[in-house]
Amino acid sequence: MDRAGPPRRSALLAGGLALAAGALSGCAATAGGPGRTRARPEPAAPNPQTDTPAEAYARLMAGNRRWVDGTLRHPDRDPTRRELVAQSQTPYGVVLACIDSRVPPELVFDTGLGDLYVLRTGGQAVGPVVTGSVEYGPMTSATPLVMVLGHQRCGAVQAAYEAARDGKRLPGNLEAIARALRPAYEQTVRQGGPDPVDRMIRNQITLTADDLRANRDLAPLVEKGALAVVGGYYSLDTGRVEVLTGAPTVATPGRTGTPGTPGTPGTPGPTVTPGRTSGPGRTSGPEPAGTAAPSGTPLPTGAS
């Protein structure tokens, strides 16, 4: 299930998740485990997961370069591909993005069917359900890359910023998003300076990526180089994804995936800038499984 061998706790969780895998989407590992029944006599094995984090990153960013340049390939979007992945899937990446209608991950990375797990929440806010969904691919089918994708002029972040600044509550369940974004707001206030909303957007990206990278379920995968968690900022103006944190090292033979090491995928496309990394050190915290709230901050209830 996991090419590099899952850590003990993850193995237990993955075992349970593997059972859920079939129920959820007939997905994940193509190999039948003990007691695993096949819905069809001959499940397809279209694309066994062979990408390293660096390779997956390069692939994803190459797609973004095509999006920027207008040289789209629209890969994996035909009936043949549909048939190929109908029985199983091995996406090479997870993208946690904002709900914004202008930032659909499949388009801005020029991907197709079965290429990505995609999650979208306002301001890419996380809570236990979202975090568990991010973990699903890496923990059940060795998905080697997670991209947290925020974007320029994010309305969710702006609303959360203004509510926090003015000491007001957002209506209804929108308040849950504001609570989830509170650590990014507080960091922004501490930093000061102009354009606080854009800084809060960037802080939300890096905090979320850093906390996912360091959470106790994903950190072991990151530590052994089986997973990279990247934070990216999408420009509405240019379509370009600027990597803020967690880019794996340039693809080389063998497994790479050092978190926080900036690198480029071999083309001059996506901008890569060094970002803060918390490193995998914060893995021994007593937080409950599946939480990825910024360290020391209780997760807002119902925020997912």
Ligand SMILES: [Zn+2]
């Ligand atoms: Zn947004």
